[in-house]
Amino acid sequence: MLRKNYALLYLEKGCKAKIQDKLCFSVLIVLFTLCSSCSKDDPREQEVIVTVQTEDKTFTIDENPTENQLIGTVPGTTNQGRVTFSIMEQTPVGAFSIDAETGQLYVDKTSIYDFETNTSITGKVIVENGNISKESAIIITINDVDEDIFVGSVELRSQEEVDEFGLNKYREITGDLRITKGDDIEDPIIDLSSLSTLETIGGDLAISATSTLQTLEGLNNIGNVNKCIIFNNPNIEDISALQGILVKNFINVSYNPKITSLGVFSEIESLESGFRITENNSLTSLQGFNNLISTGGGIRISQNENLNNVFDLNSLTTIGGSLVFNNNPNLINFNGLNNLETVEGNLWLLRNEHLFDINGLHNLTFVGGDLLINNCFNLQNIEGLAGLTTLKLLQLYNCKSLENLAGLVNLASLEERLSIQKNEKLNDFCGLTTIFNNGFSGVYTVTENLFNPTVEDMLNENCSN
Numbered sequence: 078m079l080r081k082n083y084a085l086l087y088l089e090k091g092c093k094a095k096i097q098d099k100l101c102f103s104v105l106i107v108l109f110t111l112c113s114s115c116s117k118d119d120p121r122e123q124e125v126i127v128t129v130q131t132e133d134k135t136f137t138i139d140e141n142p143t144e145n146q147l148i149g150t151v152p153g154t155t156n157q158g159r160v161t162f163s164i165m166e167q168t169p170v171g172a173f174s175i176d177a178e179t180g181q182l183y184v185d186k187t188s189i190y191d192f193e194t195n196t197s198i199t200g201k202v203i204v205e206n207g208n209i210s211k212e213s214a215i216i217i218t219i220n221d222v223d224e225d226i227f228v229g230s231v232e233l234r235s236q237e238e239v240d241e242f243g244l245n246k247y248r249e250i251t252g253d254l255r256i257t258k259g260d261d262i263e264d265p266i267i268d269l270s271s272l273s274t275l276e277t278i279g280g281d282l283a284i285s286a287t288s289t290l291q292t293l294e295g296l297n298n299i300g301n302v303n304k305c306i307i308f309n310n311p312n313i314e315d316i317s318a319l320q321g322i323l324v325k326n327f328i329n330v331s332y333n334p335k336i337t338s339l340g341v342f343s344e345i346e347s348l349e350s351g352f353r354i355t356e357n358n359s360l361t362s363l364q365g366f367n368n369l370i371s372t373g374g375g376i377r378i379s380q381n382e383n384l385n386n387v388f389d390l391n392s393l394t395t396i397g398g399s400l401v402f403n404n405n406p407n408l409i410n411f412n413g414l415n416n417l418e419t420v421e422g423n424l425w426l427l428r429n430e431h432l433f434d435i436n437g438l439h440n441l442t443f444v445g446g447d448l449l450i451n452n453c454f455n456l457q458n459i460e461g462l463a464g465l466t467t468l469k470l471l472q473l474y475n476c477k478s479l480e481n482l483a484g485l486v487n488l489a490s491l492e493e494r495l496s497i498q499k500n501e502k503l504n505d506f507c508g509l510t511t512i513f514n515n516g517f518s519g520v521y522t523v524t525e526n527l528f529n530p531t532v533e534d535m536l537n538e539n540c541s542n
Contacts, residue, residue: 130154131204133214139222140192142184148173151180151213153204160206167200173217175202182215192221226251230280234259236266243271253280258288269295269318278302285309293318301325305342307333316341324348327374331355339365350374351398358382363389363413371395375422379403387437388413399423399446406430411437411461421445428452435461444468450476459484472496473503481541482508494520504528507540 136149153160162180167173171186180202189195198217203210225245230252233239239256254275256266266287272295281304284293292315305324307316309332319341327350330339336357342365351374354363360381367389375398378384385407393414399422402408408429414437423446426432432453438461447470450459454477462484469492473479479500485508495517497503504527513535523529528542 125157127158127206127209128156129160129204129206129209129211131202131211131213133216135216135218136182137218137220138184138190139220140190141222141224142187142190144184144187146184148182148184148217151175151182151202151204151215153180153213155206155209158206160204163203163205165201165203165212167198167215169195169198172198173200173215180204182217190219192219195219225249225274228252231255232257233266235261235264236268237264239266239269240271243274246274248274249277249279250275251279253283254278255281255283255285256287256290257283258286265289267291269293272296273298275299276301280304281306283308284313287313291315304328305330307331307336309333311335326350328352329355330357332357334358336360339363341365343368346370346392348372348374351376351396353377354379354381356380356382360384362386366390366393368392372397374398375400377401377403378405381405382407384408386413387411390414391416393417395419395421397421399425401425401427402429402432403427404429409433411435414438415440417441419443423447423449425449426451426453430454432456434458437461438464440464442466446470447472450474452476454478463487466490468492470494470496473498473500475499476503477501479503481505485509486511488512489515491517491519494522496520496522497526498522499525500527501525502527505541506530506535507538509535510538510540 131151131153134149134151138148151162153162161177162175163177164175169189172189173182174185175182184190189198196219200215202213202215204213225248227247227250231242231250232255233242234257267289275296276298277300282299282302283306285306285308287310289312290310291312295318297318299319299322301323303325304327305322306329308329311334313333314335316336321344322341324342324345326348328342328348329352330336331353332355334357337359346368347370351372355377358381361383370392371394376396379401380403384405390413394416395418400420403425404427409431410433417438418440420441420443424444427449428451430453433455434457441462442464444465448468449472450456451472451474456476457478458481460483463486466487467490468488471491477500480502482505488509489511491512521532530540534540
């Protein structure tokens with residue numbers, strides 16, 4: 078009985094074992110299939126092929142570049158990670174350098190970039206990522222440029238700087254040329270002859286604060302400038318080297334006690350701005366402005382101790398700004414301004430103590446700003462203003478010899494203010510009758526004259542004493 082039970086038990090276990098074996102085998106097949114499928118889908122198990130891309134490049138650059146000037150960028154990409162750049166070869170050697178990370182090419186030895194020596198530069202750049210690399214063939218074409226043109230502005234502050242700049246034999250400066258006093262008192266500028274090749278200055282010509290320079294010889298060939306400024310040069314006597322210079326915008330000749338003539342400006346017919354002539358104590362006339370017809374800006378003539386006439390302004394018809402004559406003690410009259418018709422700004426005649434008459438202004442018909450005549454002690458009359466019909470402001474102050482205002486007889490309107498003071502001989506205001514009849518309503522200040530009519534007096538034509 079025991080054997081029988083044992084046999085049955087063994088048979089039962091055996092059957093179960095067979096079933097389990099089959100089940101295990103099936104599970105193993107499923108797991109193997111799943112693992113095989115997973116291994117195919119896992120990117121970590123796939124092999125990645127690294128690629129690098131670049132291309133040949135041609136660049137163009139003007140000759141005579143600056144050191145480390147950017148030439149251009151060599152292209153380089155990769156599908157994984159980053160690329161680096163390095164120079165494989167270049168001809169001539171030392172022509173360019175490269176940024177290993179960006180591929181930017183820069184000028185190395187500037188002397189190589191001379192069109193007369195090299196018209197082009199060649200080389201090869203390696204673009205690589207690890208062991209994978211490609212080559213980029215480089216061609217740099219050099220442009221020929223006018224080497225006698227200086228691009229930009231230059232300031233020369235010593236004789237050494239003048240001479241070194243002159244060695245380049247420039248024909249043109251695109252910006253400003255400034256010649257001035259430097260810090261080296263042992264090397265002052267005394268000679269400009271090395272600049273004799275200059276013909277054109279695109280900006281301004283400024284000669285200022287030179288302590289020993291006496292002449293502008295060396296600047297003889299300069300034909301065109303934007304502005305001409307000759308300022309505060311105690312020893313310059315002769316500026317004739319600039320004869321025939323054409324100035325486009327503005328002229329300032331000031332604080333040069335030894336300059337005797339402005340004849341160099343005789344070919345100028347118009348100025349976009351204007352001119353200023355101040356404290357040139359050896360100057361007796363405005364010779365040089367005889368062909369000037371118009372200005373877009375103002376004219377100021379001040380503190381010229383020996384200036385005695387303005388005959389050379391005889392072509393001037395229009396001033397686009399103000400006209401100011403201030404403290405010219407030997408100026409006697411305005412004969413020479415006979416053709417002046419329009420002053421768009423103010424007309425100021427200030428402290429010209431020997432000015433006898435202003436009859437030279439008889440063709441003046443318009444002043445757009447204020448009319449001031451102050452401290453002209455010897456002025457006898459203002460008949461030269463007879464052509465004016467309108468003004469904004471009229472001021473007559475301390476003109477000790479003025480007796481009447483007959484020169485204002487045609488003045489029909491005065492917009493803002495009438496101020497007539499301290500004219501010790503003035504006793505006739507009848508030249509202003511018309512503006513009161515037309516309803517003058519501005520500020521009225523009349524004091525300390527020989528006769529001081531009130532507004533009521535003027536309206537009642539009680540205008541003279």
